[in-house]
Amino acid sequence: MDVAALLAEAGALLEGHFELRSGLHSARYFQCARIMEDPKLLERLCGELAQRLRAVIGGMPVDTVAAPAMGGIIVGYELARALGARSIFVEKDSEGRLMLRRFQIRSGEKVVVAEDVVTRGGRVQETTDIIRRHGGKVVATAVIVDRSGGAFVPEEPLVSLLESAPEVWRPEECPLCARGEPLVHPGS
Numbered sequence: 001m002d003v004a005a006l007l008a009e010a011g012a013l014l015e016g017h018f019e020l021r022s023g024l025h026s027a028r029y030f031q032c033a034r035i036m037e038d039p040k041l042l043e044r045l046c047g048e049l050a051q052r053l054r055a056v057i058g059g060m061p062v063d064t065v066a067a068p069a070m071g072g073i074i075v076g077y078e079l080a081r082a083l084g085a086r087s088i089f090v091e092k093d094s095e096g097r098l099m100l101r102r103f104q105i106r107s108g109e110k111v112v113v114a115e116d117v118v119t120r121g122g123r124v125q126e127t128t129d130i131i132r133r134h135g136g137k138v139v140a141t142a143v144i145v146d147r148s149g150g151a152f153v154p155e156e157p158l159v160s161l162l163e164s165a166p167e168v169w170r171p172e173e174c175p176l177c178a179r180g181e182p183l184v185h186p187g188s
Helices: 003-009 032-037 039-057 071-083 122-133
Strands: 013-019 025-030 064-068 086-092 110-118 137-146 158-163
Touching (some): 003 039, 032 110, 039 158, 071 086, 071 110, 110 122, 122 137
Parallel strands (some): 137 158
């Protein structure tokens, strides 16, 4: 499966001047919400992600897939469906911190954390920490695009459909800012 070609065809790979959720700037942005416009494409991608995940964790059963809101919810749901598991999500509280509000975790429940794109891994790590605090056992992280360039290394296996490391800059070092190119905040 040529994931990069599928993302480009779906209009999910954008070129320009973007501020990422991490605060870093980049000339490339993966707008995975564009693939969510096509349920059949997302089903296909998450089916492939489930196969890769099974190859990594072997026969270990997965009870639940947990995702951070918003971007990860649909990916988490489709991955859970492909794995035959329950789907849950964490969401922001009134102060912007992630928390588990609507769901319960059983002690020892085997959980995969799912996300659409990971750059620094902050929201994935927050989700992982929440699952652990509630007694769950995180067995892997699964993402459509790992754009961390190897910088995000969770304790559990990280499974992705596409690894990409577009150049990123701190705002004060961004050559696109220096050239005065307009900055886009693409839905984070």
